[in-house]
Amino acid sequence: MGDSLITVIAIFLAAILMFIFPLMSVSERNDDIAQLSVQTATAEFVDNVSTTGKMTYENYNRFTQTLAATGNYYDVELEIKRLDENPSKKSAWGSSDRIGENLYYSEYTTQVIDQLDKDGSIKLKQGDMVSVQVKNKNRTIAQMLRSFFYSISGSDAYQIAASHSRVVTANAH
């Protein structure tokens, strides 16, 4: 009787050690690698916009394709901050004895995507800012396995995330 109980426990242990542990470990690595490529893709996309002064539909597509290739869904948040020097010239907000006072207004993901859809590209000028934030939307295998053993939940629980932002350094043609 005692012997068979130990055998059952041993089988359980063996199952966990031989099957679930490697699976968890491999899936964690998988996420790390996804993280690596998401980080690179985001930085590349933002840097390209920053140095050319132009966000094109083609580049955005390539960026989202690279993201999709990691096998997850992502939430991509784009923000373009447009430099507006007029207020310092026209209103009391900006002080008149300072040089180069900057105020910005923002365009967010939906507006940016709409413009990309419509015109194929968005032109920016020197001084504008671009920032991109990426988070995974689905639960990765590692996340699922983890929550099976110990649960971390809530809407903010994401595994793969990257963000990058840069000031635009060239005027678009």
Add this chain to the structure above:
Amino acid sequence: MKLQHLSIIFIIIMLPISLIISAYTQAQIDTLVLQNSYDAKLMDASYDAIKAFDINTMNNDLSNVADTVRDDINAAISTFMTSFSASMGVPGGTDRYIKPYIPAMLFTLYDGYYIYAPTLTENNGFAYTLQPYNYYSVTYKRGSTYAVVNYTLDNYIVVYLKKGNEYEVRSGYLIAEDISVGEENTIEEYVPVANVATNEVNIRARNVTLDIYNQETPKGGEYLYERNELYYINPNSAKKYYAEASTFTNWVNENLKDIEARHAMRNGAHIFEEDDNTKIFDIGSNNNPEDINSRFNQHRMEVIKNSIQDNLNYSISAYAASAGANEDTKYNFRLPQINPDEWITISSNICMVAFVQGMPVGTRYYNNYSIVQSATNKFFVDPENIYYIDYAEDEKTRSYHKIDCPYLNQNSDKITGFSNYNFQKFTVKISNGGETTKQTYYRHREGACYYCIVGGHYDSDSKNFRDEYGNLYPENLVGNKQDAYYKAIGREKYNQYTTTNYFGEKNKQEG
């Protein structure tokens, strides 16, 4: 063997592998994150530096003159170092820890460039210095004809010609077609007027084309500038520009037509292929110096690239060869490969390039460079950076636009364009009895158009005005805009100061 044994052996093998792989991947991610953050810091510091350069040169009346710009460049470098050090977390604002990783910085200006690099000193040490100015020049030798040509970022060149025993020096703009424009009548700008009694500065509007005839003292003070012909803009500037450019182009066509790319030499060696028979100075509609793809421009960019590459390479390898450099950083400094698109940017804009090499990042060494271009400066006239005001609009509501903005009325005959630095804020300092007051003012009070300039993204009202390479086709501009465009470019270029302007006198006499 029992199942338990098998599983233990499995774990013994798997666990370390998994741990090592995990640590390795994490290290790679950290390296990458660090590298990205360095990229961002480098770019931001460079951007700060070019901004400092723009603001300083704009407020320095003498910055077009020979070496006074060195001060502004030194200030930009110091901005770069401070900003980069601060963002790297070096305390105390010292650049001592950052400098060994910066083998060179490059500033390309209108007719030449500066390299800032550690330079060998007498006692075998290194001092960070701004090296002497290098011109974008090249020698052509064909039979008994020698010509030294100084190129610039646009279609302006200086030619030092020796034919047989005769010498001639000429400078001017090259244009492919004759353009005729009329007189300009609306060139207004605001200028500071100082009241010495109260130590106050008022800003008054004046018409700069009429000003030479208008010598009376303004109400409530004095103009801060000498009221002579230097501050007077001839309403026929544009007309003269095209006439003199055409005279100069004819002279170049006459004297340099037979020069081919293979005749180009630097330091006694040919810099192009032996069989490269591209006729650079055969200017015409099929070789338009204002078209980025023309033979002239391709050659010009090659010459600039060649000269910069040689000198940078020399500077960086001299630093790498020294013991001092390697002790600090243990890195083999080398000029990185700069891609062709970036060379186009460097050879057609006022730019700053900063190289950073040898900083340890995680598992490797950081090696990158940043290229930032100055978008607002008074050194050279970029047609894209000329903004236009329609003076027919109400003074209170009018704004400045890009030439092809649909909100700029194409039927107005009072459109005037100015280089974009004119719309920036200027500072004026007045000393009176040991007391200095500082004020800022705008030369043009109009605000930027939200559609074309602030928004940046707009629908052009002139189809095919711009192509994807950034070439402009002014013949496709609608209405009166074409005329305004030619006038603005002509005037701005004509009144552009360069140290070699004097050699263009002959174009005036002959034109």
